[in-house]
Amino acid sequence: MTSVSELNVVLLGNSLSLKNSVGNLLLMKPVLNTDTEPQTIQTHEEKMNDKLLTVVMTPDLQRINRAEFRSYIRTLSGPRVFLLVLQPEDFTENHRDKLQLLLESCSEKAFDQSLVLISTAQSVPYVWRYDPRILNMIIECKSRYLCINAKEDDQKKRELKRKEMFTRISQMLKENCEPSQEENAGLAVSERRKSCLNLVLCGRAGAEKSSVLESITGQSSERLSLDPCEKHQMCGRWVSVLELPPLSGSDKPVEEVMEQCLHCLSLCGPQGVQAFILVLPLGSLTDEDKSELKILQDMFSSSVRPFTVVLFTVDSDQTVPALIDKDLLELCGGGHLILNTRGQQQVSELLDFVETLSAKNRPHSFTTETLIHGQRTMISAQLREIQDLKKNLTVSGSEASADCLRIALMGKTGCGKSSSGNTILGRKTFETKSGSLSVTVSCAKAEAEVDGRRVVVLDTPGLIDSTLSKDEVIKEMAKCVSFLAPGPHVFLLVLQIGRFTSEEKEAIKVIKQSFGNDSQKYTMILFTRGDDLEGECSIEEYIQQSNSSLKKLLSDCGNRYHVFNNRDKTNVSQVRELIKKINLMVQENGGGCFTNDMFQNAEAAIMREMERIIEMRERRIRLKQETSLCSLL
Structure with a gap:
C-alpha cells in the first residue's frame, strides 16, 4: 500500500x-x-x-x-x-x-x-x-x-x-x-543538504579570502570558481563556501552591488547562510575594512549582524592582540576568532565555532525571508524618519530671519560642494579632501555673515552618486529641507568643469523626483574649478562648446548658472555675484523660498517611490528565491 x-x-x-x-x-x-x-x-x-x-x-x-x-x-x-x-x-x-x-x-x-x-x-x-x-x-x-x-x-x-x-x-x-x-510533507532533502554549513566569505580586495577558501575546502580557488555551489566534506561535515566580491572601493552602482549580494544568498538555497565571515588580516583596521562591513550591513540590513563573524588571518601561530576595535566587534555579533591558513586543525575549530553560532541564532540561518524582513524594517524606519522630518518642517521659521539666505549644495562626490560652501562662508567650515571618496557622509549645516547678511549653507553627501541607494537619497533630500526650515532659497547643483557624468545628466530628475516639479524653479548650476578656464575661454564659451546633455541640464534649470574658483580665497566678488543671482531668482519666484507646502505636495511621490523600492527589492529577492528552489527540485 x-x-x-x-x-x-x-x-x-x-x-x-x-x-x-x-x-x-x-x-x-x-x-x-x-x-x-x-x-x-x-x-x-x-x-x-x-x-x-x-x-x-x-x-x-x-x-x-x-x-x-x-x-x-x-x-x-x-x-x-x-x-x-x-x-x-x-x-x-x-x-x-x-x-x-x-x-x-x-x-x-x-x-x-x-x-x-x-x-x-x-x-x-x-x-x-x-x-x-x-x-x-x-x-x-x-x-x-x-x-x-x-x-x-x-x-x-x-x-x-x-x-x-x-x-x-x-x-x-x-x-x-x-x-x-x-x-x-513531500519535501525530502538529501543528507548532504541537511547537514551542510553554508559560509559566505566577505572582505576587501587583498584580504586573504582566497587563502581562507582554500584552507577550508582543500582546493584551489581557480578550481572552486568553476562550481561555486559545490559541497565539500570537511571534518565530518558538508560545507559550502562562497566568496562575495569586494563591496567597497568600487564605483559600482548600489543596485549592482545589491544584485551580487542577492545572487550569493540565492546560491545557498532555502537553507540560507549560517555565517558571513569578514576576513581581516591581523593588524590595524583600515577605512576600507570598515567600509566593507558597512556596505555589507546596508545591503543585508542589520539582521545580518548576529550571523557576522570576524576572522583574523595569519600564516603562523600568532594570537589576536588584546586590543581589538570595540566598534568592529559590536557590529559583528557573531564574535571573532583567528585562523592560521596553514593549520588544518584550526579549520575544524572554525566549523565548530559556526555550528555553535548557528545553534545560538534564531532562526538558525540567514535566509531570503530574513533579508526581506530586514529590508522592510530598515525602510519602514526611514519612512518614520521622513515623517519626523516632516513634523520639523512645521517650524514657523522664526529662527531664520526674513533676511536670512538659505543655500543647499548638491552634486556628485568630489565635485567641490564642500569647497564651494567654504568659499561662500569665507572660512573653512566643511571638511574637504581630493579624491573619489566622500568626506561628507550626511547633511552638515553652517552659517556666517556675508556682506552684512546672514547666510546658511547646507552641505550634502553625494546625492547624485550611483553608489547611494535610492532610499538613502530620498532620506537625505528630506533632511535637506528640514535643516533649512522653513525651506531653502536655492538648490545649488555643483558641477566640476571638464567632468560631466551620466549621473549628473540625471541630476535634475533626481531632485524633481524627490521634491516635486516646483523644485526646478529653485535650482541653479554652480560650476567649480573655474581657474581651469583662465586663459582658455570664458564660462559662456565653455557652455557653448559643451555637449547637448549639459545644455539640456542648464535649460532645465532656467539657464541659471555661476562659476567659482575655490582656490582663490581672496576673490569675494565671485560670492557677491552668486548671491546677486540667487536674489534675482528668488524675486522671479515671488520673493519666497521652497516651502513646507511644496515639500508636502511632493511627499506622496516620495512615499510612492519608497514603496516602489520595497516592491522592486522584494520582487528580486523572491525571483532569486524561486530560481534557487527550482534548481533544487
Missing part, C-alpha cells in the same frame, strides 16, 4: 469570501461557496500527487473557542501551516488580538508556521503597508506575506499564484520543521 503524506492548511481570517477563494484555489475546485460563516471547524480533503492535502476552514474569528481550536489543531497529523487571510479594510485590533491568542494557544512556534495572505482586490494600493495592525502580523510571521487577488478570473494567473503559495509553504516547512516532517 502506498503511503500518503499529509499537509494540513488552516485558514484563519476576517473575510469569509476571501477564505473561500483561497481554499478553492488550494483544492483546485469550487467546494467552498457558502455565503454563511461555518459555525464549527470544517475540513476539506483532496489527494494531490499521492499526498493528502487537508484544508481546514474556521468560523468567524470572534466565534472561535480558543480551547476547542487548540484541541482540534493538536489532533492534526503531519505538517501544518496557518494561512492568515486578511481583508485590510476590515481588519481591526480585535481581529489582530484574537489571531495572536489563537496561534499562541496552539504552540510557541505557531507564528513560525504562519503566512499572511493579503487581499488586493479592493484595497487602495499600498494602504495596508501603513496599517500597524497588518504590519505587526507580518512581522510576527517573520515578514512572510503574499498578496492575492480573490477576484482574479484569469486561470493562468490563478495557477501561478497557487504555485507561488505552495512554494512559500514548502520553504516555510523546510525552515521550521524537523527533517522527518520535511520528508512527510
Whole structure:
C-alpha cells in the first residue's frame, strides 16, 4: 500500500469570501461557496500527487473557542501551516488580538508556521503597508506575506499564484520543521543538504579570502570558481563556501552591488547562510575594512549582524592582540576568532565555532525571508524618519530671519560642494579632501555673515552618486529641507568643469523626483574649478562648446548658472555675484523660498517611490528565491 503524506492548511481570517477563494484555489475546485460563516471547524480533503492535502476552514474569528481550536489543531497529523487571510479594510485590533491568542494557544512556534495572505482586490494600493495592525502580523510571521487577488478570473494567473503559495509553504516547512516532517510533507532533502554549513566569505580586495577558501575546502580557488555551489566534506561535515566580491572601493552602482549580494544568498538555497565571515588580516583596521562591513550591513540590513563573524588571518601561530576595535566587534555579533591558513586543525575549530553560532541564532540561518524582513524594517524606519522630518518642517521659521539666505549644495562626490560652501562662508567650515571618496557622509549645516547678511549653507553627501541607494537619497533630500526650515532659497547643483557624468545628466530628475516639479524653479548650476578656464575661454564659451546633455541640464534649470574658483580665497566678488543671482531668482519666484507646502505636495511621490523600492527589492529577492528552489527540485 502506498503511503500518503499529509499537509494540513488552516485558514484563519476576517473575510469569509476571501477564505473561500483561497481554499478553492488550494483544492483546485469550487467546494467552498457558502455565503454563511461555518459555525464549527470544517475540513476539506483532496489527494494531490499521492499526498493528502487537508484544508481546514474556521468560523468567524470572534466565534472561535480558543480551547476547542487548540484541541482540534493538536489532533492534526503531519505538517501544518496557518494561512492568515486578511481583508485590510476590515481588519481591526480585535481581529489582530484574537489571531495572536489563537496561534499562541496552539504552540510557541505557531507564528513560525504562519503566512499572511493579503487581499488586493479592493484595497487602495499600498494602504495596508501603513496599517500597524497588518504590519505587526507580518512581522510576527517573520515578514512572510503574499498578496492575492480573490477576484482574479484569469486561470493562468490563478495557477501561478497557487504555485507561488505552495512554494512559500514548502520553504516555510523546510525552515521550521524537523527533517522527518520535511520528508512527510513531500519535501525530502538529501543528507548532504541537511547537514551542510553554508559560509559566505566577505572582505576587501587583498584580504586573504582566497587563502581562507582554500584552507577550508582543500582546493584551489581557480578550481572552486568553476562550481561555486559545490559541497565539500570537511571534518565530518558538508560545507559550502562562497566568496562575495569586494563591496567597497568600487564605483559600482548600489543596485549592482545589491544584485551580487542577492545572487550569493540565492546560491545557498532555502537553507540560507549560517555565517558571513569578514576576513581581516591581523593588524590595524583600515577605512576600507570598515567600509566593507558597512556596505555589507546596508545591503543585508542589520539582521545580518548576529550571523557576522570576524576572522583574523595569519600564516603562523600568532594570537589576536588584546586590543581589538570595540566598534568592529559590536557590529559583528557573531564574535571573532583567528585562523592560521596553514593549520588544518584550526579549520575544524572554525566549523565548530559556526555550528555553535548557528545553534545560538534564531532562526538558525540567514535566509531570503530574513533579508526581506530586514529590508522592510530598515525602510519602514526611514519612512518614520521622513515623517519626523516632516513634523520639523512645521517650524514657523522664526529662527531664520526674513533676511536670512538659505543655500543647499548638491552634486556628485568630489565635485567641490564642500569647497564651494567654504568659499561662500569665507572660512573653512566643511571638511574637504581630493579624491573619489566622500568626506561628507550626511547633511552638515553652517552659517556666517556675508556682506552684512546672514547666510546658511547646507552641505550634502553625494546625492547624485550611483553608489547611494535610492532610499538613502530620498532620506537625505528630506533632511535637506528640514535643516533649512522653513525651506531653502536655492538648490545649488555643483558641477566640476571638464567632468560631466551620466549621473549628473540625471541630476535634475533626481531632485524633481524627490521634491516635486516646483523644485526646478529653485535650482541653479554652480560650476567649480573655474581657474581651469583662465586663459582658455570664458564660462559662456565653455557652455557653448559643451555637449547637448549639459545644455539640456542648464535649460532645465532656467539657464541659471555661476562659476567659482575655490582656490582663490581672496576673490569675494565671485560670492557677491552668486548671491546677486540667487536674489534675482528668488524675486522671479515671488520673493519666497521652497516651502513646507511644496515639500508636502511632493511627499506622496516620495512615499510612492519608497514603496516602489520595497516592491522592486522584494520582487528580486523572491525571483532569486524561486530560481534557487527550482534548481533544487
